[in-house]
Each structure stands twice: as structure tokens, then as C-alpha cells.
Amino acid sequence: MGSKQPARREFLKSGAALAGGLTLGAATPALGQSPAGSQSHDQHPAPAMIKEGHDQIAYGERSKHVTSVRIAHGGRPSPDSWGLTFHVAAPLQDSVGVITPSSLHYMGTTRGSFLPDIDPQEHQLMIHGLVDRPLTFTVADLKRLPSVTRLHFIECAGNRSSRRAKTVQDTHGMTSCAEWTGVLLSTLLRECGLKGSATWFVAEGSEEIKGASSMPIAKAMDDCIVAYGMNGEAVRPQQGFPVRLMVPGFEGIFHTKWLRRIKVVDRYYMNYNDYGHLDRDPKVAALDYQIGPKSVITFPSGSQQLPGKGFYEISGLAWSGGGAIKLVEVSTDGGKRWNKAEFKSTPQRMAHARFGYMWNWDGQPTEILSRCTDEIGQVQPSREQIAKYWNRPYDQTFSVPGLDNSIQPWRIASDGSVTNGFA
Ligand SMILES: Nc1nc2c(c(=O)[nH]1)N[C@H]1C(S)=C(S)[C@@H](COP(=O)(O)O)O[C@H]1N2
Numbered sequence: 006m007g008s009k010q011p012a013r014r015e016f017l018k019s020g021a022a023l024a025g026g027l028t029l030g031a032a033t034p035a036l037g038q039s040p041a042g043s044q045s046h047d048q049h050p051a052p053a054m055i056k057e058g059h060d061q062i063a064y065g066e067r068s069k070h071v072t073s074v075r076i077a078h079g080g081r082p083s084p085d086s087w088g089l090t091f092h093v094a095a096p097l098q099d100s101v102g103v104i105t106p107s108s109l110h111y112m113g114t115t116r117g118s119f120l121p122d123i124d125p126q127e128h129q130l131m132i133h134g135l136v137d138r139p140l141t142f143t144v145a146d147l148k149r150l151p152s153v154t155r156l157h158f159i160e161c162a163g164n165r166s167s168r169r170a171k172t173v174q175d176t177h178g179m180t181s182c183a184e185w186t187g188v189l190l191s192t193l194l195r196e197c198g199l200k201g202s203a204t205w206f207v208a209e210g211s212e213e214i215k216g217a218s219s220m221p222i223a224k225a226m227d228d229c230i231v232a233y234g235m236n237g238e239a240v241r242p243q244q245g246f247p248v249r250l251m252v253p254g255f256e257g258i259f260h261t262k263w264l265r266r267i268k269v270v271d272r273y274y275m276n277y278n279d280y281g282h283l284d285r286d287p288k289v290a291a292l293d294y295q296i297g298p299k300s301v302i303t304f305p306s307g308s309q310q311l312p313g314k315g316f317y318e319i320s321g322l323a324w325s326g327g328g329a330i331k332l333v334e335v336s337t338d339g340g341k342r343w344n345k346a347e348f349k350s351t352p353q354r355m356a357h358a359r360f361g362y363m364w365n366w367d368g369q370p371t372e373i374l375s376r377c378t379d380e381i382g383q384v385q386p387s388r389e390q391i392a393k394y395w396n397r398p399y400d401q402t403f404s405v406p407g408l409d410n411s412i413q414p415w416r417i418a419s420d421g422s423v424t425n426g427f428a
């Protein structure tokens with residue numbers, strides 16, 4: 006804890022610090038504490054009952070009072086009038102903890118796609134090319150092999166803030182984090198036996214567009230997962246059922262969904278997806294695939310409303326392709342002073358980390374920001390720093406070249422309304 010941060014107990018002791026509406030005096034006794042049982046029932050009539058049909062008993066649904074949904078990203082409707090699905094962003098403003106529910110996980114498609122409807126009994130993954138033994142694996146084969154379960158984020162390279170964006174869903178919703186289960190790709194490649202000349206591999210999906218990408222073989226042998234499980238169940242169709250590749254920390258496009266083929270090769274192959282990286286030197290391109298250290302405050306964030314001055318827990322997410330998040334700092338005065346935030350659970354490597362910072366808002370207009378540092382010491386930059394790095398003039402119209410991991414400011418007005426600090 007930074008020494009400047011008032012102890013939480015101070016907030017809780019002082020009724021004056023409580024935000025409007027949160028008044029301890031109005032608290033009523035909990036059930037069972039009331040001396041006269043019947044009286045307390047009158048005060049607190051039992052809630053109406055949810056009438057659940059067979060379907061909802063067999064497979065649960067969320068409360069009708071919880072309405073947060075994904076939205077089309079980048080102004081393109083999804084599905085469009087031909088039924089093609091495009092990018093949809095996760096509602097980070099309503100997120101708690103670090104796991105994105107599967108039904109709210111962002112979805113990325115490189116050029117719009119129809120979701121392939123794959124029968125897992127029929128599906129096969131082929132590994133061939135520069136290997137001693139080309140092999141095919143059914144989903145059942147994969148499930149017989151030793152598995153790993155790891156928390157990992159995915160983030161689309163198109164996840165960027167702009168002055169036009171209103172909410173954190175617009176600015177940062179193209180990232181999500183889930184618990185993935187599957188077989189390490191290194192396990193499969195060892196079964197096949199890599200030839201000495203193997204330096205790259207190409208992963209290919211099953212749909213028309215294929216979603217093929219070239220990646221360094223070192224990454225394959227390090228921590229890639231051929232995943233069949235997501236958040237305790239089978240990977241969802243939108244996320245690549247029955248198997249998808251997880252390439253922890255790399256740009257989203259490499260996480261090949263509906264994975265059907267891995268070809269081991271001796272050079273960078275130019276695929277449909279790789280054309281986006283044409284301007285990079287293939288020898289060092291792999292370094293550019295990695296997501297930089299990034300964080301964002303999800304509460305309070307754009308379009309939300311603070312009811313009044315008093316204490317709030319500022320909450321947000323931090324992640325990096327470089328490993329685990331080591332430090333998150335929060336500023337509540339537009340970046341003059343930075344305070345150490347607290348982690349809500351142990352940060353995992355290449356996974357979202359949830360941070361919090363207790364803030365006593367004095368009701369004055371201000372700007373709140375977060376920045377993070379990862380385990381290899383990379384620090385999240387501001388837009389101004391990025392502009393300086395690229396030798397470009399900085400103003401509101403500056404658009405970050407490549408991946409945008411810049412610090413996101415949220416502006417708090419005296420009426421408690423929250424807006425994008427870049428606007
Ligand atoms: N086969 C295939 N894999 C794919 C894509 C695709 O269109 N086809 N889209 C990629 C892109 S651009 C992203 S950002 C991620 C998104 O993963 P998600 O939809 O599970 O969030 O999947 C990647 N894998």
C-alpha cells in the first residue's frame with residue numbers, strides 16, 4: 006500500500022465518507038435477528054419466484070435483472086445482413102474478477118465468418134511438415150493426453166481507444182480472459198518429432214477464411230495450448246469448438262479457432278493473416294506479436310455515473326503478453342501522483358489481473374488513470390510517450406501505430422458523470 010492511501014478502516018469508520026444512498030443508519034436487521042419473526046416478514050415480503058422450465062433447470066440462465074451484453078465493435082453490425090459475424094466487444098464495465106463468462110467473451114473474426122458447425126466426433130487435427138512422424142489427432146485422442154489448465158487473456162490487435170469511444174466496452178472490450186484446458190502443443194510436437202530445420206509453424210482453422218498464421222516454433226514449444234476446454238466446459242463454437250490454439254500473450258489473430266492443421270516449416274509463410282504484419286522484418290516479427298503491458302479502469306468508466314462524493318473502490322484490469330503483472334498504479338489527480346493499487350487475486354502469467362484502489366472523491370472534477378508494470382519490467386506508456394517514441398506530434402487526434410496499450414484517462418465531472426479523457 007502506498008503511504009498516501011488512507012486506510013480502508015478510516016473510510017468505514019467515517020459515516021461522512023460514505024457515498025450518498027449508502028447510509029448505515031437505514032440498515033434493517035437481518036433475518037433471524039429480528040425479535041418478532043412475523044413482523045420482519047411483513048417488512049420484507051418474500052420475493053416473487055422465477056418460474057423455470059425444464060430447460061433452465063437442466064442448463065442455467067442468468068437473472069433477468071442482469072442485462073449486460075456484447076456489442077458490435079468498429080461500427081459494423083454483427084451478424085450482418087448476410088449472416089456473417091464480425092468483431093463483438095465484451096462488456097468490461099460490468100465485469101468482476103478476472104474471468105470473462107464464455108457467453109460474454111469478446112469474439113474476433115478476421116474477415117467475417119459463418120460459424121463452422123463442427124461435429125467433434127468427425128474433427129481431426131493434423132500435424133505435418135518438418136516432422137519425423139506426421140500425425141492426426143481426434144478430439145478424443147487429445148483428451149487422452151496430459152492436460153494443462155491455465156488462465157489466459159486474448160486481445161485483438163484492433164483493441165484501441167479513440168476520442169470517439171464512449172465506454173470501456175468501446176475502448177477496451179476486444180480483450181477477455183478465460184480458464185483454458187487442453188494439451189500443450191509441445192506435447193503433440195514431441196509425439197511427431199521435430200526435424201532440425203523446423204523454425205516456424207503455420208496454424209490453420211476449418212472455416213473458409215482458414216485464419217492461418219505463421220508463428221515461431223520456439224513459441225510452440227514454450228506455452229501454446231491446443232485447447233478443448235473453456236471456463237469448465239467445452240470451448241464455445243464462437244471461440245473455436247471443438248479445438249482452438251492458445252498462443253499466450255500474442256495478438257488475438259494467432260489464436261487459431263476451429264484448429265484443423267499445423268504445418269511445421271522452415272520459414273515465415275505469407276498467409277492471409279500474416280499480410281497484416283507485412284511491414285515487419287520476418288526475423289524479428291515474432292517480437293512484435295506480443296501484447297504490451299496494458300491496464301484500464303473498468304469502474305468508474307465512460308458513461309457511468311457516480312452518485313456523489315465519498316468513497317469508491319476504483320476497479321480495473323491489467324494484463325501483458327510479457328508475463329504476469331507485477332504492479333498497478335492508480336492516479337486520481339490526472340497523473341500528478343501515482344498510488345499503488347492492490348491485486349484482488351494472484352496475477353497469473355498472460356492473464357487479466359484485477360486491481361482495486363480505495364478512493365475518497367471530494368466531488369471536484371478530476372481525471373483517473375491506471376498504469377501497470379509486468380514481470381519483465383515493461384511499463385505501460387502514455388499516448389504522449391508513444392507519440393514521442395514514433396517522433397510524431399501529440400494531440401487528441403494522435404492514433405497509436407500498431408498495438409495500442411496506452412494509458413486510458415477517464416474524466417470525472419463535478420456532477421459525477423464519467424467520460425473518455427481523450428474526448
Ligand atoms: N479460424 C479462425 N481463427 C481466428 C479468427 C478467425 O477469423 N478464424 N480470428 C482471430 C482473431 S482476429 C481474434 S482477435 C481471435 C479472437 O478470439 P475469440 O473470438 O475467441 O475472442 O481469434 C483469432 N482466431
Ligand SMILES: [Mo]
Binds near residue numbers: 113114160161162163
Ligand atoms: Mo483480432
